[in-house]
Amino acid sequence: MASIPGCSSQSSIDIASNLTVFAASSSFEAFQVIGSEFELLHPGVQIDFSFAGSSTLRAQLELGAVADLFVSANERQMALAYQADLLLASPRLIAFNNLAVVVPSGSKQVATLKDLTAPDIRIVIALPEVPVGAYARLALARMDGAPGFGEEFSDNVLNNVVSQEGNVRHVIAKVLLGEADAAIVYRSDLAGSSSDRIDAITIPPRFNVEARYLGAVTQNAPNLELAKDFLDFILSETSQKILQDYGFVEVAQ
Template structure:
């Protein structure tokens, strides 16, 4: 009888133990599971590097220093973006675009060449905006071999003068200055003729004029005031051209119509026109164009 009772008690204990171990585990809310699964994906997305993209900007040679800085600032503000800058005379850049060269932004030193690329179908006319103005200045080697003291001295017999070619914006503006001066009694009607007789070379961009004068290859040249960089100023002297005789260079900029980076191109143009962009241009001597 006693063994029967013990058997019943042991069976009861076994059944009680099995019942306890069969209790269901506490359930985890569905939302928590989804959040845990999404967390690694979100972290991976946040850690992924920005897509590498290149923005190609064709810019007039006189913009070399200012656009180099603008490009660096734009890269710093746009992760993964590289600004590829190509500098040359505006006429050469317009010709490249007319022949189908791939680019995203065009910045010209003359409305003439912006109009040319509009006519070629590479830029929409409504997208072109003036972003800066520039002025002319006469430069000469620091030791002043031509003994220049006034603008009239450009017409002295035997002086060696270097100008940009008339197809280059600064060359065209230089010719306009000579025309205005020749109409001024203090210069004489033959001033332009005499100056052109002194020209020993016509260069295809303004930087070439600066370089040759700093090297002492001629007695005088005409460039933009923005070309008098800190380095150039150590090797050259200047003669100012008064506003009534000067020709103001107008600089337009526009995104290229078939740009493969249309959003970046528009952003770069906006950056150049912004207060920050205009401050950089002013630092290099350009006249603000957005305060009109």
């Protein structure tokens, strides 16, 4: 059988198998497409995704949850998993992401970053232990003292936070439901199925954060070879193009 680009082993092909992937919420739409492409190339294989905040997924692994592959939206959660001996080998870099502020489409209340400190503006971010929540706080802190922002800009923005969510999909849902005037999410969220219902405010590169997405096969992966195949496939040209289409920055080949 001819080799399949992006796959390291043929042992799993044509054998009915389930692959369980724990993946960061922000990868939801892109990974659904990548998973479907992988299944087409591997008859009989079904990928079962579990999407949540990276910190939640790592905690579940520590508590004994079974998964073949772990994909985290930041290095800290992956490092903690590695230190806890939950991973088979060192994680691999699979994509980059950045932050953006989202507002309801056509919003007049929040048009610039400075508007985030205006009275009665309802802001939603993720919890500090969730990667996008940690990144949001770091980006805001970088604005403190910058021209036009003021020394206490981040504190003033955080004072307008009305809710802190456990993953980025819950954050953006608050905006879509009209329960928030603005939220800090990933740039990739702008390319999802809700893109026509939100507008974006760009966070300049000097303040923005580079989110590094990492993937690793777990120590107790029930389907080890297939997990390795899928991780290779995520790094293939096909999958990297899909990630790019959904707003991620591809890893240089």
